[in-house]
Amino acid sequence: MRLVMVGAGYVGLVSGVCFADFGHDVVCVDKDPAKIARLKNGEVPIFEPGLDTMLEANMRAGRLSFTTDLTEAARDADAIFIAVGTPTRRGDGHADLTYVYEATREIAVLAAENAVIVTKSTVPVGTGDEVERILREIRPGANISVVSNPEFLREGAAIEDFKRPDRIVIGTDSDHARYVMTEIYRPLYINQGPLLFVSRRTSELIKYAANAFLAMKITFINEMADLCEKLDADVQDVARGIGLDNRIGAKFLHAGPGYGGSCFPKDTLALVKTAQDANSPTRLIETVVEVNSRRKKRMAEKIIAACGGSVAGKRIAVLGLAFKPNTDDMRDAPSLDIIPALQAAGAEVIAYDPESMEQARQVLNVGFAEGPYDCIEGADALVIITEWNAFRALDLKRVKASLKSPVVVDLRNIYRPQEMKALGFTYHGIGRGA
Known part of the structure; x- marks a missing residue:
């Protein structure tokens, strides 16, 4: 499948590289031109055991690429993952969702009519509802689905966690989104990684509760x-x-x-x-x-x-x-x-x-x-x-x-x-x- 990862930080980069290793075509998008330049040269800006080797192999195979331009990447994507930072907001302790909503507005203009938008970032309960509201406001006629798919990666063991997960939590009530997400994670069937389908709000809470x-x-x-x-x-x-x-x-x-x-x-x-x-x-x-x-x-x-x-x-x-x-x-x-x-x-x-x-x-x-x-x-x-x-x-x-x-x-x-x-x-x- 054609996947886009918006945000090439820790979660976005590890997820994008692993999805490419599954055989999907993946484009990682980030606004930091220096980071993208390093990644294009095969340089990994974070330390995660085994990530550099896997990144280089999938770039050589043509399944993984990096860009600062979301326009071309998003046009034909089956699924677009939002994997931007959600740091603690200064002053009140809430998660800062500025980057999530900025990414949503950009994606809304560019996504295909039946694309699936997947929130990979860790976000408070109800964030998916607001992402969907923004998408409907900008693209009222589009059949775009919004899914919650939190990550459960341990730094230092992220590749193993991604490829042999205890569970894969997917929050959606859309049949189309369920099909797309099942196909994205189909390579994990051999490892018997259980797909847990729940409501979107439940999925968001599972991450925080864990x-x-x-x-x-x-x-x-x-x-x-x-x-x-x-x-x-x-x-x-x-x-x-x-x-x-x-x-x-x-x-x-x-x-x-x-x-x-x-x-x-x-x-x-x-x-x-x-x-x-x-x-x-x-x-x-x-x-x-x-x-x-x-x-x-x-x-x-x-x-x-x-x-x-x-x-x-x-x-x-x-x-x-x-x-x-x-x-x-x-x-x-x-x-x-x-x-x-x-x-x-x-x-x-x-x-x-x-x-x-x-x-x-x-x-x-x-x-x-x-x-x-x-x-x-x-x-x-x-x-x-x-x-x-x-x-x-x-x-x-x-x-x-x-x-x-x-x-x-x-x-x-x-x-x-x-x-x-x-x-x-x-x-x-x-x-x-x-």
Whole structure:
């Protein structure tokens, strides 16, 4: 089928490349000429494992192209996906739908008479209704369908998630749109990816509800970690003990410095605002948002305490800046709260991340090292914020010899306390007891 992806950001680019890999003809459209120029040259502007290879292969096969011109791309498209950003709106916490509605107005003029317009962006309940209203206003006679098709991609594992999904949620009451969406996702039948057809508003809410539940699960285990520290228990054993219950499951039960990234922070806040507007407040999610925000700031206090109560004049080595491994995404990363708090307390911070250094330079004023051992050399303490695999097997004897003081604050629990103690480290994990 002929597909257009409006927006070549994280969601649009990954989705467009994967659809092309299914055999569809895909055009990705973006207003940023520099980004499109890079993509035409086979350069991927984000870090996502395997995406560069797949993009290049599908460009060579002629199934994938990039342009800033929506006019030609939209003319004969069977489906046009809206995959633009929906950041938190300044001042009130609602999702900013400016780009969604701008794209809708452009598409309305250009789309074929029976095209299917698919909202891939994460949007509040009722957004599809407004998209349809705009389309009807501009093209009153056209038989254009509006569909909600939220994405459930984990950064760092997006290709696997797209090609082997737990479910594909499609919100529509149109038979034609149902047929088109079924054909678009037909290549996934072999992987038995279930298509869940629901109403458009239900589909929009499923996305927010899913992210809010996962954020709540992370926040729960983080609070259990705090309790473990008070009661001399081990949060990792607690997580295993409850995660083996199939009603709970083991995923998203890893204690740490709080959730970040492009989805959970903005989506939980947007759901809270949507619920408040509907006069049906979500007290649990409100608390999750508050607790997570507070937690990231408290991690700096934990580091300062591990350094004897003061970091003034001390050099702190930070490994990991992105909000999670296998991505270069710095949006709402815990490091953005932790590092400035350490600097405000008088610390000199030097940092290293395998992929996010370029993005980090735009938002953090720290010294940047060229590798983990360069980062650690001469530091008064080592802090691990992101659990990259490259940090899981450090030469600990070399680490200890490089540190001025053998203090390690492991905010991801990637090392065993007993082994670290045996090696002579003063080790602080999350929720690991005394």
